Amino acid sequence: MNISINKAHFPVSVLGPGKRLGIWLQGCSIGCKGCVSQDTWEHDPGRDMTVVQLLDWCHKTTQGIFDGVTISGGEPFDQPQALDALLDGLIRWRRRSKLDFDLLCYSGYPLSTLQKNHPTLLAKLDALIPEPYVDAKPLTHVWRGSSNQPLVPLSDRGRNKYTQHLDTPADQATKRIQTMLDGERVWYVGIPARGDMAALENSCKTRGLELTQVSWKS
């Protein structure tokens, strides 16, 4: 089974509790206005790998020492079969190795749509952050981009880990953005506040650094 991936990173500490594996799927058919990840929208067969290769990378990279997996995008539910195979592989690994990591997934689809169309996938997750990003609504809660996006625990493990964070304000997070370098690319992972990316562009410009390709503008 192939899965189309935009990027994967470890450790991620700004999208869910603890030290996490972050996996961003490629392709999103939703197109929220103001999305900061527009580089993940296009369906791109050049970004395919097998689920087995991805799981292998997860095993090697974490050595089993991590707290959770965050799956984002792009839109993970636009690749339902690949997402299903990935979740099955992660759950098998968790059971076989007696680990206790949680599985958190983001989606731009409404919760009711996911409950209707993908109940089997939801049953494999511990927590979900659904609903489209709405640029006009403020960033209020930790790990969420706009105030319409709930945090929904879906399992006992999810309830144990996430219930305490349902109403945690965004400004209580010690940090919201991580920066990573990959050759000449710079990645920002996390949930920026309104105006953060424009401020970053201006700040780079005043230091003589022009950003020519950015993911938050088409």
Ligand code: SF4
């Ligand atoms: S915020 Fe998420 S769901 Fe919305 S367009 Fe961007 S990647 Fe797609």
